[in-house]
Amino acid sequence: MAQQTKQIPVSSIILDEDIYPRKGINHRRVGIFSENIRDGFKFDPIEVEPCPDKPGWYRLLEWAHRWSAFKSTGVEEVKAIIKNLDGNDPLLYAAAKAIGPKQLTEDEAKDTARRAYSGNTSLTSTDIGKAIGRSRQTVDLYLTDLRAVNQMDRDIKIFRLNRLGIPQDRMAKRLGLDQKTIHYHLGKMPMLANSLNGDLTRGFTVAQVAQKHSWTEPMVWSLALEGKNDHDRFKELGWGYCTWDKWEWNDCDKRFGDDWPGRIPAQMIAHILRCFSKPDDLILDPMAGGGVTPDTCLAMGRRCWAFDLMDRPETRPEIEPFHWDISSDQGLLWPVSAKGKPDLIIFDPPYFDKKAADYYKKSISGLSRKAYLEFLEAFFVLLKQNVKKTTRMAFINADWRDFQNKPAIEEKYKGGILLDDYLDVLKKAGWYHTHIIQAPMSSQRFNAGVVSAMQKKNILGVISRYVIVLGQEC
Ligand SMILES: C[S@@+](CC[C@H](N)C(=O)[O-])C[C@H]1O[C@@H](n2cnc3c(N)ncnc32)[C@H](O)[C@@H]1O
Structure with missing residues (x-):
């Protein structure tokens, strides 16, 4: 990851909640850091990355408590390491940094895992676990319901694209998946159709079945009129x-x-x-x-x-x-x-x-x-x-x-x-x-x-x- 270190104004740094893994700032810790600053203690540089949509601004990746202390003691400029994360997830990067000084609480770890996964569904439990300091199994538990919804959403899209005769290589490109994954999901299509056909046979209307399974009506019509x-x-x-x-x-x-x-x-x-x-x-x-x-x-x-x-x-x-x-x-x-x-x-x-x-x-x-x-x-x-x-x-x-x-x-x-x-x-x-x-x-x-x-x-x-x-x- 590329980086450079330089003095930047404290006022150009923000705390972006989207990539902050903790539930809030601990004011006692800020108070201790403020005292250290007044005593002339020198800290390591804080880590930031350029804000994606605000040129000239930076968002914190680490040391939120020290940054708060700098602000409250009126420090105008600080030494900062400006990171280029090269596509790595900033929330997980910040979470990994947070583990050193103080473990994330259970709530913070779960919330960070869920936010990171919702932002990027291709992250594995192992990647997330490493960043937040939890085992793969624990992360699996945190994400069970989100994964189920995401899988269903993906299956519905694959069903639709397949039904319309879009070739597998184009499906893979469109959905950001590899062809092996598409192939695996295609195997589940008959089962998926069976559950909707069951409801249609029981006399539910197309609109009711569409609503129950979160399908679009035209997709249900494609089954009902087969x-x-x-x-x-x-x-x-x-x-x-x-x-x-x-x-x-x-x-x-x-x-x-x-x-x-x-x-x-x-x-x-x-x-x-x-x-x-x-x-x-x-x-x-x-x-x-x-x-x-x-x-x-x-x-x-x-x-x-x-x-x-x-x-x-x-x-x-x-x-x-x-x-x-x-x-x-x-x-x-x-x-x-x-x-x-x-x-x-x-x-x-x-x-x-x-x-x-x-x-x-x-x-x-x-x-x-x-x-x-x-x-x-x-x-x-x-x-x-x-x-x-x-x-x-x-x-x-x-x-x-x-x-x-x-x-x-x-x-x-x-x-x-x-x-x-x-x-x-x-x-x-x-x-x-x-x-x-x-x-x-x-x-x-x-x-x-x-x-x-x-x-x-x-x-x-x-x-x-x-x-x-x-x-x-x-
Ligand atoms: C009249 S609308 C189609 C409406 C459609 N039949 C429907 O009922 O919803 C024409 C579409 O052409 C698309 N379009 C215009 N110029 C285009 C271009 N150069 N390449 C691709 N799409 C274009 C527009 O985005 C627009 O959605």
Whole structure:
């Protein structure tokens, strides 16, 4: 571990409770140290590390009582060893240092072990035990309940990723585990499913089982609907099937996907899956946002690989973080190895300009009209190069027209992006549409005040949205 020793102001040192293993400061000890300081006694330097998010500040790793004594006796500068812990856990480091002068109490040792483990679940009982001066067995006892919750949480994530057909090497990378551990946990999946299936057979509803086992509803649906065909799955999920090429819903089904800017109804994804894919097909969603595609794939028995700029490892481990970046030195890259190619792509990009403020700043919604269309063309070419000849794409898009707060008759062309613009770009990239399905957004999202203002001014708003389904042959 690198270190340097120098004089630093006492006022630049803090006691950070997150990495302090004791329950509090013992004022009698501080009093004794204060007397020593007044008597001119010279202490060893105190140990600190730079505060991670506060440049110029240091947090104590050792000698909290002496530091308190320096403060109370008005010492302005002290000699300090500034440590770089090189990734070692600062709480455990501080605990190990505390053992020398005075053992941690039982409460302090237990609390430190639990805090260290919660901050880093890959720490072993032996590592923790060494730092806090307790045996491995004692630490095992301190951590029993935390480990059980963590194991369950991990098993649930592995179940979800496995169910969606994410290969083991990517699961391991995503969950920060090695492949052997993933393999071991996969062996437990049938048992895990049995306990939920038992509750479903006993007549509990999907929502009740999900709540009882802390699973998401789509995961429980994936078990409850196992072996059923698409028709029966729709029935059980309470979705009517639209036979014609106009799909309309007033609301998103809240059981699938998160509240997300530009969220689309799960019913729309389910219709795309039912019409243009088969059970167990692999679906790719390159900009998956709130996760409505992977959730619906679970319920419809399809595999799904999903990517997005936004990384939410805890709530959406199945959405792998990836930036489709046309401006990078290597140009647009493909996120995974050549193994496994999707049967269907469901692509729901953020709409040009409109939602720019809602998304992360690297989002393509912040691009100019020209750059946005150039991105799409390059992206469609990239997709074509990396999928099968038979792969289809369902491209979800909405007309973007600036209605300029004017009556429709006075509106001027101001560079909107409409259906024909998308079709041009798609054709240039070698994708040919077989279906254009109207799937308008619900007009109910406009409140009565807005509608009345639009009516007064003769404004023609936009709710048109399409699912363009494409293949690669003429
Ligand atoms: C319209 S949203 C998808 C919504 C999703 N279908 C749903 O219903 O929840 C578009 C997503 O594209 C992502 N995105 C935008 N630009 C991206 C880029 N260059 N690379 C990766 N993801 C991007 C945004 O983070 C956003 O979540």
